[in-house]
Amino acid sequence: TQLLEQSPQFLSIQEGENLTVYCNSSSVFSSLQWYRQEPGEGPVLLVTVVTGGEVKKLKRLTFQFGDARKDSSLHITAAQPGDTGLYLCAGQGAGNMLTFGGGTRLMVKP
Amino acid sequence: DAGITQSPRHKVTETGTPVTLRCHQTENHRYMYWYRQDPGHGLRLIHYSYGVKDTDKGEVSDGYSVSRSKTEDFLLTLESATSSQTSVYFCAISNGYEQYFGPGTRLTVT
Numbered sequence: 001t002q003l004l005e006q007s008p009q010f011l012s013i014q015e016g017e018n019l020t021v022y023c024n025s026s027s028v029f030s031s032l033q034w035y036r037q038e039p040g041e042g043p044v045l046l047v048t049v050v051t052g053g054e055v056k057k058l059k060r061l062t063f064q065f066g067d068a069r070k071d072s073s074l075h076i077t078a079a080q081p082g083d084t085g086l087y088l089c090a091g092q093g094a095g096n097m098l099t100f101g102g103g104t105r106l107m108v109k110p
Numbered sequence: 111d112a113g114i115t116q117s118p119r120h121k122v123t124e125t126g127t128p129v130t131l132r133c134h135q136t137e138n139h140r141y142m143y144w145y146r147q148d149p150g151h152g153l154r155l156i157h158y159s160y161g162v163k164d165t166d167k168g169e170v171s172d173g174y175s176v177s178r179s180k181t182e183d184f185l186l187t188l189e190s191a192t193s194s195q196t197s198v199y200f201c202a203i204s205n206g207y208e209q210y211f212g213p214g215t216r217l218t219v220t
Contacts, residue, residue: 090209
């Protein structure tokens with residue numbers, strides 16, 4: 001069974017601060033996906049990283065896939081209240097199956 | 111947004127009654143999935159389908175059955191609902207690479 005550990009579970013910061021969310025596993029994944037989920041809605045795909053060492057940027061969000069494809073990080077620069085939500089990482093294994101981390105609940109206070 | 115709808119969006123039912131949740135897609139994607147999301151457990155896979163009439167069990171399939179008679183529809187049935195099945199249920203679709211989620215169904219079993 002593949003497991004993904006996500007940290008921290010909760011994060012409460014002030015507007016303008018930077019933060020990093022980590023997603024770690026002992027298993028290798030063919031790709032890793034990051035989702036953001038708001039209350040009462042389904043997860044929305046932010047990015048997919050495929051290659052070991054890959055870095056993708058989405059405005060103020062930077063996603064990195066570890067060289068060994070076992071871990072990933074999400075860095076947010078100058079967080080804004082609109083970034084508030086639940087961030088989920090998911091590793092893709094055999095048969096297009098996703099293994100989800102437990103999520104990081106982020107609150108950005110104005 | 112990917113064309114995924116779920117119905118109903120909210121349901122309250124009594125223990126022992128059958129319940130069917132519907133997922134409908136307009137994207138013609140081959141793969142469809144049912145997940146449940148619970149506090150402390152993240153998203154867990156219940157069943158999935160890799161084509162019409164082709165389905166398989168996920169991590170938490172006990173007490174659930176599925177059917178897929180058309181590409182666009184994937185039904186999840188709780189034959190005899192129990193309080194432990196109170197949860198938020200999400201459907202997802204995939205082109206074989208990335209998964210896209212529906213808005214969810216909040217089910218309460220009293």
